[in-house]
Amino acid sequence: MDADRTPDHPDLREVTLQRVLEALVDPVRRSIVTQLATAAGDISCGGFDISVSKSTATHHFRVLREAGLIRQHYAGTSRLNTLRRAEFDRAFPGLLDAVVTADRASA
Amino acid sequence: MDADRTPDHPDLREVTLQRVLEALVDPVRRSIVTQLATAAGDISCGGFDISVSKSTATHHFRVLREAGLIRQHYAGTSRLNTLRRAEFDRAFPGLLDAVVTADRASA
């Protein structure tokens, strides 16, 4: 039954600050988050402006997902990514805004 | 002239978000920052509740200093550490509060 091709998304209450910061410290992942925050819509994995191989990208998406920052669901062969903004803000107030703001400023 | 035993402190305008996050991602360093934010006063290097050797502690303090998070100045043989709160907040609005708040919550 093709099982669920939808990967596991953690409950935000089980995500530690440590995990979040480890996710956000990588420039590529931070760029992904900023692009998502700016676009304010779903973006497919291939739709990002990143400069790494596909396998590396997969790795980064998983880290972001396990840190509770993004949600992924399939649409055909593509995988769409969304920011879990509201939930994340509730768990880590102000953090996402501060990082995205600072990241935009350094571009 | 005992030269200046005071180490170099970067201008906050020259500190990148990357450097800041690299500093804050380490649990020991984040603990130092949180302790400083809570105490709201100077603390000597030996006055922190950390569980690493002296040489490792020195390393962490340098990283925090170079990330513009703390200021260090000598008082006798001790080195006093202060949060550069106001300056830092101006450069990275909301970031310190978000991290410290989340870090306290996870204790």
Next chain:
DNA sequence: GCTGAAGTACGACCGCCGTCAAACTTCGAT
């Protein structure tokens, strides 16, 4: 001056993480 206390500097070690290529899977379209 000595001695001890507080940090720093220097190497060395080790584990982790970002990176990629290659093989594979899953789906859509022809």
Next chain:
DNA sequence: ATCGAAGTTTGACGGCGGTCGTACTTCAGC
């Protein structure tokens, strides 16, 4: 049914960063 597009998985590699011990420096106090 076949092919290609989109991602994933696995394994390997390389470098960076946290850690420590040891030796060194600087200051305070006796």
